Amino acid sequence: MASTKRTTKRGRSNDAANSAPEKEKHVELDTEKLLSLYRKMVEIRLFEDAAQRGFRQGKIGGYLHLYVGQEAVATGMLESHQDGDRVITAYRDHAHALLLGATPREVMAELYGKGTGLVKGKGGSMHLFDVKNDLYGGYGIVGGHIPLGVGMAYAAAYQKEGSIVQLYLGDGAINNGAFHEAANLSGLWGKEGLNPCLFVLENNQYGMGTSVERATANTDLGSKFDAYGIEHEKVDGMDLVAVIECTRKATQRVRETNTPYAIEALTYRTVPHGAADFLEKYRTKEEVKKWRERDPIGLLEKRLTDAGVEDSTIEQIHEEKKEVVADAVKFAEESPEPDLSELTTDVYASEMKVADAG
């Protein structure tokens, strides 16, 4: 069971609350470090491109929400992730899974609905879980997962784990009742040192096709946290380095105080909301073009080449990752479908007779 594993994984946690938490120890943001993060971002981008193709070929069903354009946010945020810090997000979750340690093979296989998928073909794109790597989903109802993250943060503090929760939400969720009830609880419990929750508000400017301006009169989304006594700041979500630096500080603060904190990352998805909507209807080509100029991978690439990284190195990374993704697609395509016996498993943890259809 996940919880059993959890205890061993958080071996340090038991005395963490009794002594002051360790200072976060960060790797210096040198070129080598950035290059390794660049690799991940390229992998995510190429993975999403391949998923888009698979979707259009009809090999991927249901909904498919791509992270293209937002790679720097999760990559930068999860740079601060320590073992045991639970991560929970909504349905735009491929990047989070890949960054936390799931392989492109198992994620792609999940999108393809295969038994080798990350959740055995039972959840699909929106429900990626990888508990051994701290990913707690993967949720499809806007806002619905936010209270869960707050509860996990309570548990982390109550059980004196020393861990925190990274709770991702989009700008679309901020107007949802679930956010407000959960944020209120988080602020309230934080006062007692019972809520080490780092809210990551990924503001990509659109809740599906509705812009922030068309969704709320107070477009300063970060300020919504003020209502609940949760401090917050904004960060340029296209700039990996900015995200990393901001997150490192925030994470340390949350971990030390067991209180919540919020980061609003300003970002942009340069692809449709789902793999198949008409982005021209709700935004202009000019706007998309403007944001693409600030593409997080492009920005990082420039930083790297400015720092002396050879073009050939960049190209090599792309080639390498193309192969990784091609291998993932091949794996997904060749993997068997879930065994039909899986239909009725995992409904209950206890012994329960589960009826199948018919």
Add this chain to the structure above:
Amino acid sequence: MPVKTYRDALRAAMADEMERDESVVLLGEDIGVYGGTHLVTNGLIDEFGPRRVIDTPISELGFTGAAIGMAMAGMKPVVEMMTWNFSFQAADQILQNAAKIRYFSGGQVHIPLVIRGPNGGGVQLSAQHTHSLEGFYGHFPGLKVVSPVTPEDVKGMMLAAIRDPDPVIFLEAGALYGTKGEVPDGDYTVEFGKARVAREGTDVTLIAYGRQVNMLLRVADELKKEGVQAEVIDLRSIRPFDTETIIESVKKTNRAVVVQEQWRWFSVGSEVAALVQEHAFDYLDAPVERVSGAEVPAPYARNLEVAAFPSEAKIQEAVQRVLYQESV
């Protein structure tokens, strides 16, 4: 055996398990300082402190969702719905998250969560505060739904619920908090999915759960005067469901009446009737009868409310029909 009220038996179960297991916490509106609207948690905050007896703001969605997160992270939260009527506010959390996460995570997590509170009506609370939600929650795979009626069962089933690795919808007979019964001391659990034969009989099987069981026992007393031996079955749990006990009984009596306060359509009674015809068709001497609540939002006026719910007279009429006796 000591005699306790339903309320005290319930509290004892929670308190005992909190003693034993630190991962058990309580959440809900006014359950701490106030002692609980129905005094079920009275005094527990003094014993276990505010971190474990958590007074929440009035935000069912928020604290129910948070409890699910706690459960996923290794705790065993017990959420009080002040009444189940408020659970619609939290329905997205209960139905879309608690019931399903285990499945769509491919079995990577489980949700050891209890949501408890008084269910059903009968005290003139009218439309928005009167619901019997067994069928509603029982519809969703991934949840367990139980409805104890005796003080002994409420303790044993609460202990079972807290220890259960899955989310349990614990529907209490709110009208019975003050009723007394023998309650064993110490640690015992009542297994879910095992119905209780509350009274043995040979002529007709009467099936219910929650407070309607007591009504059936009174009806059985009346029937006995007329020479009819009714068997009374207390389902105890709606999901899992004890088909076997019902079928065994119907095979013996050849007729069944199922009684519920909830609305008839798409209800537990409908399910019982379906199961009986599936598994005991060749044993039926009469169609299965359902006695249910009227298909109206619960009314306020006393006489209307009484008319909206099953009564002993209505149950007796149904029994007469399945016995092919002259009915009124």
Add this chain to the structure above:
Amino acid sequence: MAEVIMPKMGDAMEEGTLLKWLKNPGDEVAEGDPIAEIETDKVTLEIEANEGGFLTNRLVEEGDTVPIGTAVATIGSQDEVGKTPDGAGVPAQEAPKAETEGQEEGAGEAAHAAGTDDDAVVPGATNGTAPAAAATPPATEAQEAPAPPERADGSRLRASPLVKRLAGEHNIDLSQVAGSGPGGRIIKADIAPYVSGEKQAPQAGAPAAQPQAPAQQPAAAPLEAAPGTAVEMSRMKQRTGERMAQSKREVPHFYVTTSVDMSASMEFRKQINASLEEGGGKVSVNDLVIKAAALALAEHPDVNRSYVNGELVQHETIDVNMAVAVEGGLIAPFIPQADQKSLGAISRIAKDIGRRAREGGLKPEEYQGGTFTISNLGMFDVDEFIAVINPPQAAILAVASVRETPVVRDGEIAIGHKMSITLAADHRALDGAEVAVFLQALKRYLENPMLLALS
């Protein structure tokens, strides 16, 4: 080819047994020729060719019991002899219509319903044996699909699932069982006596090979009986048994007994018989009782009633049944309008129907009906007895033996002739006082027999 069907000879008749073939395939038959002998629960009779031609096929074997309406033979041209008509094994489309006691409105329509209905399971089919009619009978060309089995009145058989299962297990022919549930549904209580063995089950489709065999399957043996050999019950006995059990179960009987001084009647009878020519039918005590009862009924029409489905039916004529012991059972033909008939006429009719009852030669219209029954065991030296009401009649009179007894007459002890009579009455139809008054009238007629001659 035309077919000859098992005819319905009375409203309670559901099926008949083909006792004996009188014609062979290939035999030429004229319209009206007897073709076979059949036995119903009441009577043995012949069925006749309904048109001329050649007997082309026999569709049932001797001993087979088939539902009414089932084709038992076909008649056609000489070259059709031996050819099997299409759609074998089906009761004829048109069941004879019920004359009385229609159970349900529109019941006849059901006969045309598709044969797929669950309700319409052929009796006996549930236990895996062939339906009763499956022995072969063909049907008219008009009917291609198997028809649902029909109740006597054309309605479909309704039985609870439990009853259908038990019927299969105990080989009970449900078409013979009256249903007391809603819409005539046969419920457990209706067949409980068969299941418990208290009563012999009406059996479905007895195999042709052993029509005369002892009951093939004792209908369960829940009550321990002393060891013995099963004795076959005649259909008549089965039917009588059912009716009597139903009567005792459903009819609230009460009994009033009185003692009649028969001295005058005995003297009166002696005189009449002496005046009759040699060989003329003598008047019996029974004849006197019939006449007296008829006159008493005319005086007290409230006894001349039936209790039917919660309603009292007043009969306009006084038709007095007399129970006749016959081989294999009991039958109660009646003397129509007995109050209007002379003693001599009554005597003649009684003798005739009694003889024919014993010979199995009664016509259905002679025993179906009647408004009041007399059961007389006087010839068997009985002190007194009580009889079971013959539903739906309101009462039955039990007549015991005439005995010589000392009687007090004008202050003197003399030898008198006493006869005990007991009226069993349906309390739903009659009360004690009404019965007592009726008995007083009856007694008056019997003790003053001149009144019998006068009317």
